[in-house]
Amino acid sequence: MCRTASNHLFLLMLFFCATNSSGGLFGQAFDHPLYELEERIMEGDKDALFEIALYFDSKKDFVEYVDFKEWTTKEATKAKRIVRENCQFLDSEIMINDSTSGKQFFDFLFENRQKIFFSKIATSFILTPLENRMVHYEIRELSPLKKKELQGQAGELLNLGWVKAARIDSMIVQKSPEALHLIAVQLFKHRRKSDNYSYPEMYIDLLQFLTDLEIGVKDNQGKFVWQVNEFFYDEPRFNLLVFFVKHHQQFAWNEQELRFINPQLSVRPLEKEEYLFQLLSNENDSLAMDAFIQLSSCPPQKVISAASEYFDFSMVKNDFIPIFPCAFITKTAELTAYCRDHGIDYEGSALLQKKITLLRTELPINERVKLESELIQSLKLEEITALEYWALVYESRWQLGKSTRRILNEFYLKNWQQILAQPKHLDLYLKKANLLYQLTYQGFYNDYRGRFSPLTAEESKALNNHSTQDMEVKAEIELLLGHKKH
Known part of the structure; x- marks a missing residue:
């Protein structure tokens, strides 16, 4: 189908949504259509991506409640935020920002409709598979004090609810490096603030306990981040996931050191400062x-x-x-x-x-x-x-x-x-x-x-x-x- 056909289809969907949504295309109700679209996108419904593009140009107010407070934004802002939170497209593929129009996003989806897929590992729509992505990282040794601290927390870390639910504890018993991969998967999966397991500290602590390594990845500003509080943001979580997708199979359990090691990685000592x-x-x-x-x-x-x-x-x-x-x-x-x-x-x-x-x-x-x-x-x-x-x-x-x-x-x-x-x-x-x-x-x-x-x-x-x-x-x-x- 040609580009002209995609334009006609976009206009047809726009008309359909305008005549069928409660209150019109941009009608505001407590059960706003954007919430339903968000749920469908989170479940991997590709059609919902096409539909949410219709809100990218809306200037109508959108009211949502955060921490029991009323926040007023625009439908376009909410729609784009949903897409950014649930899609991991490369910047070279498309950048979703304030100036991205509905037609631009729709055309991108239309042109790549056969290649875009929902990754269960990344719980996101992607175009380039995770294993084919570039990830920038630095690795340094864990400090003796942190090692001692984590050893004291070992029992708690291995008995966390999400660890057992994802069968990570079984993988650790089997000494399988798949455990590292699954921890990174869970860290990104539970990235939303409303999630009971959204806090990143335990995920990072468990990875460090199992490897004796600190892994620094880049944030959305291109800066290497190391501290747990920086992993509240999606970009470092996703980059850490990509790192383990690409490298977890290189790790092996070392009986002498009682940790997973990867001899192919360059690990630098922790500097005094x-x-x-x-x-x-x-x-x-x-x-x-x-x-x-x-x-x-x-x-x-x-x-x-x-x-x-x-x-x-x-x-x-x-x-x-x-x-x-x-x-x-x-x-x-x-x-x-x-x-x-x-x-x-x-x-x-x-x-x-x-x-x-x-x-x-x-x-x-x-x-x-x-x-x-x-x-x-x-x-x-x-x-x-x-x-x-x-x-x-x-x-x-x-x-x-x-x-x-x-x-x-x-x-x-x-x-x-x-x-x-x-x-x-x-x-x-x-x-x-x-x-x-x-x-x-x-x-x-x-x-x-x-x-x-x-x-x-x-x-x-x-x-x-x-x-x-x-x-x-x-x-x-x-x-x-x-x-x-x-």
């Missing part, structure tokens, strides 16, 4: 805090790379590390790297560390004020960075942050002329101003730029005459002089 980041979310305060302190002195680029895997709010499971750990640890690592390159002590003497530790505690007000005043008078320019460093590390200790703010305000007022006159100290101060302002949260780290406002003639002269090789310091000078917008 990656391991330390995993410890940050440990419920053990001491472990998490020690990891944070170690990370604060690691190479900044490695810290930034490791941090890119995480989202701040998903990490905080203890009361010691900063509430925004990714932001604080990356900026602190940049500051300590600068200090090492320029011979600046950021840890401080044992005596200074002892006083800073006291400021973290619940001191009587008179003792706190006395200790603050003592530090204001005794600290030298070479020592102030240590206070700032430990205050960043222990940002969650509000007592220390409050004291640090008062100490720094009075200390810098007292030593301002000396800072302006000495290039090394001015360069360091400007570096702090640039780095710490990027934190954007409320705290002592917001005050550095403000000390130049309003800019005096003496300050302007010092900034204009200051020579530096540091690009961030140069940017800070331009900003303070008004040559660059905030």
